[in-house]
Amino acid sequence: MLNTVQPLHYDRPAPVRPPAPERLTDPIIATRYRGLSLTSHFQPIFSIAHGRAVGYEGLIRAQHADGTAEPPAALLAMPRNGHECLELDRTCRTLHVHNFARQATGQAWLFLNLNSQYLVSEQPDIGFTRNLLQASGIPAHRLVIEIIESEVSDHAQLKRFISHFRQLGCLIAIDDFGAGHSNFDRIWDLEPDIVKIDRRLIQDAGNSRRVERILTGMVSLLHEAGSLVVVEGVESEHEALVAIAANADMVQGFYFAKPQAHINASQNFATTFDSLLRGQQWKSVKRNADLQHYVREIEGLFRQAVANFASSQQVEQSSGVLFSDPRTVRCYLLNEAGYQVSRNVYAPHYQQQLNARFAPLLCGDNANWSHRHYHYRALKQPGVIQISRPYLSVADSRMCITVSQTVKVGGTLYVFCCDLDWQEQ
Structure with a gap:
């Protein structure tokens, strides 16, 4: 069963104390929102070189009383104004942080999506995340704040919030890069620690050598800018090989693991990545052989x-x-x-x-x-x-x-x- 807490308040941090070490195996926490039960799922993010999960992205899941699921997109569309959007965003972040803290994850990062659009428009108290980390016991250097930079028009205000998170000790990630109106000039300006490539790019690169070359060039340019690169949405072995060939640092997607409420940090993926790296080496040898034959x-x-x-x-x-x-x-x-x-x-x-x-x-x-x-x-x-x-x-x-x-x-x-x-x- 889920541990249920009362709906969270937004003018102060959620009053949840850091769990004692022996409670790491306790059931996960849920909360109520407009008749729905909300809880967390976590999808691993793998380092290709290390062959293991180095981070987990917190994803919200909602259920009705009869157990049927409410799609995340439908949940996020429920707030009626910017203030309510910010409240729901904080509810999700609070759940993810406390559910993450209750599980054995070593030194892995927690990736948290932050609705930067409403963070800027509502301009809330910037102490919320600091207090949330203190309440959960998670050090700031294990938190990666994911931002979709194209959502925000007030760029100066966004930079001030990013500066605040950096001063806390958090890492900054740009999410869904390569989609919509993403621009490299934002990368130079915001200087993210990590950039997550939009899932559509790996899907297109998996079907087109031209797009695959574009992906490789994009990863190289992001590395030159000082950012690590995560390729999202990897759903097949072929796409995993394309991400490796593009020299991405990390991968995330259903091919490796689906989001789950309980984190299994002991699961060994070394064999999977060894096989992929050997496959990529074979592909390189074959391409060179094809070129020689041509x-x-x-x-x-x-x-x-x-x-x-x-x-x-x-x-x-x-x-x-x-x-x-x-x-x-x-x-x-x-x-x-x-x-x-x-x-x-x-x-x-x-x-x-x-x-x-x-x-x-x-x-x-x-x-x-x-x-x-x-x-x-x-x-x-x-x-x-x-x-x-x-x-x-x-x-x-x-x-x-x-x-x-x-x-x-x-x-x-x-x-x-x-x-x-x-x-x-």
């Missing part, structure tokens, strides 16, 4: 082209042998400093596909590609064919692979390059 058939033609250029010093004439392969897009020559010293020589079958919208970029004369991996890797390993990873070509805004190799002519070192069209699988 290029293997053209390597012989490319060696002929390089040999022809070494003897004739004519890029256009030497490129002709490569154009028998329908994947060939263009050939060009770079000097040792990375400058393009020949015009782009396009395959005849590709000429018709040239997009006039990118005309300012189609001419590569005197462009400098020294920052490109196909140039500096070729110089690092003279005479060895280099194969780039798929990337977006600035010449025509299409995905391509570049095959390159150094060639010495009359004592001068050049890098002969050939771009191949890359169609996403």
Whole structure:
């Protein structure tokens, strides 16, 4: 059975004393709200590297007297004004903190959603969270305040509340990033400790290599900003592998664990994450093998082209042998400093596909590609064919692979390059 407390008051902290250590196994606490019984469920958040839960997100659950569930969205829509919204928000946070405190969770974080919109509009006493932590016995450094930054128009007031939580010792997380009107400038400004990627992004990335690359770039950018990254909504092994490939720090979702009232901190997920990491390594090996296989058939033609250029010093004439392969897009020559010293020589079958919208970029004369991996890797390993990873070509805004190799002519070192069209699988 649930321990039931009276509806909570909002002008002072809930009068619940910290539980004694021997009461950690007591039944969870519930409270009443408009005829509903409210209690807490907790969903684990896992560190990929550690293979274990490092935090738990508190989620509200509501039931009618007959035991039927009230959807959380319907519950959160019940308040009629900002003050009532804040009261319900505080009720949920109070329940989560005390239910979390009654369970054995080690040093794990408690992630609490905070309705920042009404926190700003109602401007309540900012001592509520401090008093709640003191009453529960949970140290502030174990509390992660989740904020949806796009909900708040008064950005200055939001920053003041965030500053207050930081002074308490809490961590700050931005929730649902990548949805709606999320902006990276808010990340630079708010400097969150953790950013939670919206579940829709991992779902889309699981179905699209293009979105998967976007996710990877987003995670990298957030890391550069100094934030750890949680990927939410992971519901399949494939999505878990995508999150790992994107270099996320933590994952959360039904694939690992559903929200439960009772936290099982002793449950071992190390085997699950070991298997996922091995799977990701296998995927990386397979992708590299697929790339090598994609290029293997053209390597012989490319060696002929390089040999022809070494003897004739004519890029256009030497490129002709490569154009028998329908994947060939263009050939060009770079000097040792990375400058393009020949015009782009396009395959005849590709000429018709040239997009006039990118005309300012189609001419590569005197462009400098020294920052490109196909140039500096070729110089690092003279005479060895280099194969780039798929990337977006600035010449025509299409995905391509570049095959390159150094060639010495009359004592001068050049890098002969050939771009191949890359169609996403």
